[in-house]
Amino acid sequence: MVEGVALAVDVGGTRIRAALVDTQGRVMHRQSLATPAQEGADAVVAAIATAARAVMAAGGRPEGLKLGLCAPGPLDARRGLALATPTIRGFTNFPLRDKVSEALGLPVTIENDGPCAALGEWMCGAGRGAADFVYVTISTGIGGGIVSEGRLLRGRLGLAGHIGHIPIRPEGGATCFCGQPGCWEAEASGSALTKKAVAAGFSGLADAFAAAEAGETGAMAFAASAAADIALGLAAVIHVLNPERIVIGGGVANALPLLGPMIRHNVDARILPPFRGVDILPAALGDDSGLAGAAQLVLRPACALAAGEGQA
Numbered sequence: 001m002v003e004g005v006a007l008a009v010d011v012g013g014t015r016i017r018a019a020l021v022d023t024q025g026r027v028m029h030r031q032s033l034a035t036p037a038q039e040g041a042d043a044v045v046a047a048i049a050t051a052a053r054a055v056m057a058a059g060g061r062p063e064g065l066k067l068g069l070c071a072p073g074p075l076d077a078r079r080g081l082a083l084a085t086p087t088i089r090g091f092t093n094f095p096l097r098d099k100v101s102e103a104l105g106l107p108v109t110i111e112n113d114g115p116c117a118a119l120g121e122w123m124c125g126a127g128r129g130a131a132d133f134v135y136v137t138i139s140t141g142i143g144g145g146i147v148s149e150g151r152l153l154r155g156r157l158g159l160a161g162h163i164g165h166i167p168i169r170p171e172g173g174a175t176c177f178c179g180q181p182g183c184w185e186a187e188a189s190g191s192a193l194t195k196k197a198v199a200a201g202f203s204g205l206a207d208a209f210a211a212a213e214a215g216e217t218g219a220m221a222f223a224a225s226a227a228a229d230i231a232l233g234l235a236a237v238i239h240v241l242n243p244e245r246i247v248i249g250g251g252v253a254n255a256l257p258l259l260g261p262m263i264r265h266n267v268d269a270r271i272l273p274p275f276r277g278v279d280i281l282p283a284a285l286g287d288d289s290g291l292a293g294a295a296q297l298v299l300r301p302a303c304a305l306a307a308g309e310g311q312a
């Protein structure tokens with residue numbers, strides 16, 4: 001019955017989401033629970049197992065079922081380790097893949113959340129058909145995943161795509177959790193923009209963007225400044241990777257109808273003419289990019305991995 005279906009798990013800093021997902025990215029029997037991020041790695045594995053069992057109780061456990069999992073990095077996908085995830089206590093040189101595999105008795109493949117979401121959008125969403133495409137998530141932080149010349153770009157440890165730490169304001173910028181001043185995500189992530197919106201007298205980011213939509217002068221200036229900071233990082237990404245398409249996910253993607261034209265204007269003003277004309281689109285799968293990608297890790301490993309050995 002479930003040819004081409006995988007058990008997918010998206011571990012976030014606040015929620016663990018699990019579902020059965022097919023090769024088209026269709027999500028079935030969705031379950032979600034809070035991530036016990038401060039209770040240690042074993043508690044997180046237990047919660048992953050609880051969510052996964054609930055999915056299998058609802059949707060069945062077909063012969064040959066495999067589990068694909070993404071989590072906040074940095075993860076060493078080949079060796080199956082969480083290296084040093086800042087938002088989850090105990091995810092330090094932790095054998096995440098093997099622990100989840102032992103808990104559930106299933107083969108498991110893991111991946112960093114940015115490249116995994118990129119894979120989901122590439123195979124099933126707004127990146128479909130693009131040989132050179134960058135997925136950018138703008139939410140709590142800024143992360144991403146890169147498809148270059150028709151394959152997922154991984155780097156030495158599979159950590160390629162940590163684009164949030166591109167410095168856009170090294171003199172006097174906000175301090176990033178990585179310790180450096182003026183990283184792109186310290187200036188332009190959803191959290192960073194929310195802080196700036198509150199400092200500018202708005203109740204939050206959605207409030208500021210709604211006021212800008214309504215034509216309020218101060219809010220329009222705020223939105224223009226946000227778009228300019230988002231564009232600074234995108235210009236760097238475009239110069240390095242020469243993509244044909246950029247797909248933006250995360251909460252800030254909801255503001256693209258407002259910000260998109262301003263982002264486009266600022267990007268084009270900052271890149272060399274031959275690089276212009278990059279499509280900038282919202283993610284097609286919304287919050288499900290990571291789940292869709294996690295399923296493709298095991299359903300279409302040849303597309304997903306140069307690290308094809310990375311399965312427990």
Ligand SMILES: [Zn+2]
Nearest residue numbers: 165176178183
């Ligand atoms: Zn940083």
